[in-house]
Amino acid sequence: MSRVWNFSAGPAALPEEVLRQAADEMLDWQGSGMGVMEMSHRGKEFTSIAVQAEADLRELLAVPADYRILFMQGGAIAANAIIPMNLIGGKRVADYVVTGAWSQKSQKEARKYAEVNIAATSEASDFTTVPPMADWKLSADPAYLFTCTNETISGVEYPFEPDLARIGRGEVPVVADMSSHILSRVIDVSKYGLIFGGAQKNIGPAGLTIVIVREDLLGRAMPHCPAAFDFRIVAENASMYNTPPTYGIYIAGLVFQWIKRQGGVAALEARNVAKAKLLYGFLDGSGFYENRVDPACRSRMNVPFFLKDESLNDAFLAESKAAGLTQLKGHKSVGGMRASIYNAMPLAGVQALVDFMRDFAARKA
Amino acid sequence: MSRVWNFSAGPAALPEEVLRQAADEMLDWQGSGMGVMEMSHRGKEFTSIAVQAEADLRELLAVPADYRILFMQGGAIAANAIIPMNLIGGKRVADYVVTGAWSQKSQKEARKYAEVNIAATSEASDFTTVPPMADWKLSADPAYLFTCTNETISGVEYPFEPDLARIGRGEVPVVADMSSHILSRVIDVSKYGLIFGGAQKNIGPAGLTIVIVREDLLGRAMPHCPAAFDFRIVAENASMYNTPPTYGIYIAGLVFQWIKRQGGVAALEARNVAKAKLLYGFLDGSGFYENRVDPACRSRMNVPFFLKDESLNDAFLAESKAAGLTQLKGHKSVGGMRASIYNAMPLAGVQALVDFMRDFAARKA
Structure with a gap:
C-alpha cells in the first residue's frame, strides 16, 4: 500500500x-x-x-x-x-x-x-x-x-x-x-x-x-x-x-x-498557519505561480493558484499525479489549480507539494 | 474476535x-x-x-x-x-x-x-x-x-x-x-x-x-x-x-x-422463506412463545414474538445475550421480543436462535 x-x-x-x-x-x-x-x-x-x-x-x-x-x-x-x-x-x-x-x-x-x-x-x-x-x-x-x-x-x-x-x-x-x-x-x-x-x-x-x-x-x-x-x-x-x-x-x-x-484546535491552528505560510510564501515568491486572493483574506484551508503559463496546466496535473500529489485540479468555475490542506494534511504534505512545484517550475521556466 | x-x-x-x-x-x-x-x-x-x-x-x-x-x-x-x-x-x-x-x-x-x-x-x-x-x-x-x-x-x-x-x-x-x-x-x-x-x-x-x-x-x-x-x-x-x-x-x-x-434476489428470497419457515414454525409449535400477526401477512424480515409468561422476559434477554444472540428486545411500542432476520442473517443464525429458544423453554417451562 x-x-x-x-x-x-x-x-x-x-x-x-x-x-x-x-x-x-x-x-x-x-x-x-x-x-x-x-x-x-x-x-x-x-x-x-x-x-x-x-x-x-x-x-x-x-x-x-x-x-x-x-x-x-x-x-x-x-x-x-x-x-x-x-x-x-x-x-x-x-x-x-x-x-x-x-x-x-x-x-x-x-x-x-x-x-x-x-x-x-x-x-x-x-x-x-x-x-x-x-x-x-x-x-x-x-x-x-x-x-x-x-x-x-x-x-x-x-x-x-x-x-x-x-x-x-x-x-x-x-x-x-x-x-x-x-x-x-x-x-x-x-x-x-x-x-x-x-x-x-x-x-x-x-x-x-x-x-x-x-x-x-x-x-x-x-x-x-x-x-x-x-x-x-x-x-x-x-x-x-x-x-x-x-x-x-x-x-x-x-x-x-x-x-x-494533537493538542486541540489551537495546536492545529498553529500547524495550519505554518502550512499556509509555507505554501503562500512559495507561491508569492515563485514568479511562476500566483494566488489572486486578497492577502488579508486568503484561506488557510483551500489554496487556489494559477500557473502564469496556463498552457502548462495539463503537464502540471499529470506530473504532480505521477509524483503522488493528487486532486490538485481547480474548481471548474475558477480554473487553474487548488490545494486543499485541511487538518488531516500534515506539513510534510505541503512541503512535498512545494518541492514538486519548485522542481516543475525550474524544469519548465 | x-x-x-x-x-x-x-x-x-x-x-x-x-x-x-x-x-x-x-x-x-x-x-x-x-x-x-x-x-x-x-x-x-x-x-x-x-x-x-x-x-x-x-x-x-x-x-x-x-x-x-x-x-x-x-x-x-x-x-x-x-x-x-x-x-x-x-x-x-x-x-x-x-x-x-x-x-x-x-x-x-x-x-x-x-x-x-x-x-x-x-x-x-x-x-x-x-x-x-x-x-x-x-x-x-x-x-x-x-x-x-x-x-x-x-x-x-x-x-x-x-x-x-x-x-x-x-x-x-x-x-x-x-x-x-x-x-x-x-x-x-x-x-x-x-x-x-x-x-x-x-x-x-x-x-x-x-x-x-x-x-x-x-x-x-x-x-x-x-x-x-x-x-x-x-x-x-x-x-x-x-x-x-x-x-x-x-x-x-x-x-x-x-x-x-449469492445468486441474486430470487436466491435470497428462497433463503429468506426457509429462515422464516424455520422461525415461525418453531414459534407456532412451541407452546411457550407466540407470534400474533395474521399468518398470511407475517414478515419474513421482522419477527416479533412474545413469551407467554412475560415475567421471563428479562431472563430471556440476559441469557440469549450471554449465548451470543443480541438485540432481541422488541420495539417499545409492541413489547416482547423481535428477531430481525434480513438478507445478511444466514439460516445458521436463525437455527442458533431456535436452538437457544428451545433450550430456554425446556429449562423454564
Missing part, C-alpha cells in the same frame, strides 16, 4: 490513525461482536459513541452550555433550505453576506422561504476578498445574518469573526457555514447563533452535517419544514428522531479524539 | 465478506492511495463506484429503463415529507394505506403538504394484518397511493404487490416504503411509481436512502421543496447535486455485489 498526498477539496483526506482504527474495528467494535455500521442507533454501544463524539466536539470548540450540537444529514446544500425554514420564524427578511459561490448558492435557495437582503457582496472583486463589517448594510429587522466564513471554491476566508456587536447589531443572530474550516482555528462560538458544516472536509465522511445552534433559536420552524429537519425536534430527540448517519458520527468521533491528541 | 448473531432491526448486521473488504480497502482503494471516504465524489474513482452500484441495483431488481435510481439522504422519516413535496404536483389529495407505525407516521407528516385520505387501515387489528386491496377506498383523483410494504415494528408484510390495476385504478402511482424488505424478495418494479428505502436494514449503513422513481413523476416539486431533495434536480445531477453519502454508496455497492454472488 502506498498512500498519496490527497489535496481534494472534499470529501478529503482523513488522518491515517483514524482510518487504521476504523479498519481494525470494522467487524468487532471493542469486543461487542458487531461493527459500528451494524449497531442499533438506540443500543448502549452506539449511544456511548454518539455521546462521546458530542462531548469531544463540545470540548474542542468550547461550545457554551446554551448551545445544542445536532448530528444531521444533507450537507450544506440541504442546510441552505433547512436554515431559513427553521429560523425565519415570524420575520420577513434574512440578510446574507456573499463572498463566493457557496454563500451565493445559499442566498438563492433562501429566496424560496424569505425575502433576502444582500448585506454585502464581494462579487465585484470576483470573490477574492471579504467586505469589511463596517460596510455591511443590514436590514431593519432580519431573522438572521448568513455568512460563509470560508469559501472552498475561491479560497477566501474571513480574517475576523462576524461579531455583529462590533457594528451595534448584536441582537441579530449570525449563521455561519463553516463546512470547510470548522476545527481548523479557534473560534468564539458565543458570537454566533448557528454554526453548521458538512463533515466531508475537516471532520469525516460525507453524509453527516454538524449543527451547533443556540437554544433560543429552536422552535421557530415553518409549518412546511420536514420533521426530520426541524432543529427543535432533532434537539429534543438527541439527533435520533430519524436514524442518524451512525458510521459518520463514529468516524467524526475518532477525528475529534485525534484532534485532542 | 468473536462475532455475535445480531438481530437488530436496523442499523443491522452486514455480510462479513462486505465488512472484510471494506476493512481491507480502508486506507487504499484498489491502488488509488486513498480510502473511499477520502475521494472527491466527482473524481473518476468514486464515479466508477457509484456507477457500478447503480448498475448492480438496476440489474438485481430488474429496474425498467424509464425509472431513475437516486442515492439520497435522510432515511424514510425525511422521505415522509420529501415524497409529498415532490409528488403532490397540481393535485389536492394523497391516499395512504396504514398498516403499522411507519405508514401511520408517513400519513401524519404528509398532512403538512396535502389532504390525506386513509384508503385503508388495519389499526383495528392492532396492525397485525394488511387490508385486502378489494377493501381499499381510494379517493377520486389522488396524486399517489402510499404503502409501507413491510412494517418493521409490528412485523407485517404485504403478501401481495399493491398493483392498483387489479382494482381498476392503475392510473394512480403507487409509492412503497420498502426500507425493511427491499432486495429480500422478487418484485415487479413496473407496478410502482416510486420505491424508497433507508439503507440501514437490508442494504448498508444508515444515512443513505435509495429512491427508484418513474421518470414521469419527476418535475412536480412544490416551490418550498429544498433543491437538495427535489427528485428532478437530484436525477439531473446523477445524485450529485449535493455531496452524496459516498461511503454508504460504496458499502451498498459491496452488498449488491455480494447479493449477485
